[in-house]
Each structure stands twice: as C-alpha cells, then as structure tokens.
Amino acid sequence: MNTAPSSAELSEQIGSDLPFLRRYARALTGSQETGDRYAAATLEAILVERSIFDNAMQPRVALFRAFHLIWATAGAPTADTEDPITRLESAALDHMAGLTNNTREALLLSTIEEFTFQEIGQIIDVTTDEARELVDVAIREMQASMTGKVMIIEDEAIIAMDIHSIVTEMGHEVTGIARTRKAAVDLGTQNRPDLILSDIQLADNSSGIDAVADLLAQFDDIPVIFITAFPERLLTGDKPEPAFLISKPYTEEQVRSAVSQAMFFSSTETLKAPV
Numbered sequence: 001m002n003t004a005p006s007s008a009e010l011s012e013q014i015g016s017d018l019p020f021l022r023r024y025a026r027a028l029t030g031s032q033e034t035g036d037r038y039a040a041a042t043l044e045a046i047l048v049e050r051s052i053f054d055n056a057m058q059p060r061v062a063l064f065r066a067f068h069l070i071w072a073t074a075g076a077p078t079a080d081t082e083d084p085i086t087r088l089e090s091a092a093l094d095h096m097a098g099l100t101n102n103t104r105e106a107l108l109l110s111t112i113e114e115f116t117f118q119e120i121g122q123i124i125d126v127t128t129d130e131a132r133e134l135v136d137v138a139i140r141e142m143q144a145s146m147t148g149k150v151m152i153i154e155d156e157a158i159i160a161m162d163i164h165s166i167v168t169e170m171g172h173e174v175t176g177i178a179r180t181r182k183a184a185v186d187l188g189t190q191n192r193p194d195l196i197l198s199d200i201q202l203a204d205n206s207s208g209i210d211a212v213a214d215l216l217a218q219f220d221d222i223p224v225i226f227i228t229a230f231p232e233r234l235l236t237g238d239k240p241e242p243a244f245l246i247s248k249p250y251t252e253e254q255v256r257s258a259v260s261q262a263m264f265f266s267s268t269e270t271l272k273a274p275v
Helices: 007-015 018-029 032-048 059-074 084-096 103-111 117-124 128-143 157-169 181-190 208-218 252-264
Strands: 149-153 173-178 195-199 224-228 244-247
Touching: 007 032, 007 059, 018 032, 018 059, 018 103, 018 244, 018 252, 032 059, 059 103, 059 117, 103 117, 103 128, 103 252, 117 128, 128 252, 149 157, 149 181, 149 208, 157 173, 157 195, 157 252, 173 181, 181 208, 195 208, 195 252, 208 224, 224 252, 244 252
Parallel strands: 149 173, 149 195, 195 224, 224 244
Antiparallel strands: none
C-alpha cells in the first residue's frame, strides 16, 4: 500500500524536475509566460488533489503526467492576436488544427526531455507502440510544415557547422554564423532571420543572450533557441527567459525537434510551405 507523501516530501521529490517541466511547457506553448502558467497550475493541482500525482510512478514521470492531465483538461492555450507578446502563439493556433493529436507532446517528451517511449505512454496515456508512432508522425508533420531562414550564433566552429548541417538538411536556409555579439547584430540586421539559434558564451566573452536581446529590440517576433550546458540557470521563472532551450551536449534529434517546434510558432509572414 502506497502512502501519500507529505507536502515537504512531495516538494523534495519534484523540485529538481520543475525547471525541466518549465522547459517542456514553454516549448509546448511557445511562450515563457503561458508555459510557466501551466507548470504553476500543475503544482497547485497536485497540492489540492494528490491523486493526480501517481506515487507508483517515478517522480519525474508522475509530474509530467500530472501536467498532461491539466493540459488535456484545459485544452491548448488561446492567445490574444492583438497582443504582440502572444503573437507567436496566435500564429501557431492555425497550424495546430492540422496536426495529429498528441504528436508534438510526444516529440518533445522524447527528444528534448528524453523520456522513453514507455514513459511517454504513461504520461499521455497511450501504449508504448502508440507513443513511438506519435513521435514518428510528429517528425513527418512538423518538418514538412514550413521552411525559413535560420541564423546561428556559435563561437565553436565544429558545433556551428554541425548545427548548420542539421538545419540545412531540414530544408531551412542558414543566413550565416556569428561568433560574437557584434557580428550577430550585424548579420541579423543585414538579413532578418525567421529563427535564431544561439550559444550563451561567445568568442570574445560577450553574451549570446545580449546579442539576441539586441536583435529582438529590432525584430521582437523572432523565436529563439538557446544552447547551454546549464539549462536550469535559464529556467527559474524569475525573469524573461527563453521558450526554447537545448542542453549541451545535444543530439541531432534534439536540434531537429527544437527547430521544428520554434518554426511552428514563428510568424507565418516570412515562412513558406515546402514545394
């Protein structure tokens, strides 16, 4: 017989996994604000109704499963199309209708959060084989949905070329690779990208975060993917933080998934469907 943990025990169980639930929720919704709101709603629901946190599961699996119970109950978030903060979400709503149910969720859980197919099945209440098929469908649907221009901010040549190769194989155009903050701003100003993929620490000890902030001051509706060895430092919920985040060392599948997700939420004005 399982005994329900106390509030302190429960907090300890899920505390280390909470930053990654925020990462997942932000990538799923395309927004820090909306993603954090769903994560907070999950914690509140667990405290009110302990049964949604299944003590028979691994704590991390149980936490994400509880999130999905909230997500499924509330439905996909809606956005105010007049509010520039939620413009990316608004653009994505039209695309959502054409995607198979649970595919994006399964893809993110598999590639970004690295759950097994069995664990994904537990989280979204499908079989292991169904979870595997959902990931396959997601890859096909999202990579075929649109292409665009991607800017890479990365000072390590090998990593930059690896990302370049992955992105171009997906059908996107790379506008260039910048190694410093100034080079990034110059490149982005000359050729406005549809997506920015940025490292945190750059060649001259400048910050990729600062470079992105400079660019977003000019183009405030460009989605950004950050790459960092310490993702939890950007997932506190205390300040403006990225909706899309890849941990180092990354896999090709993680990059493909993050790029697809970010493009999914990008403004459709400059994106085009593959011919």
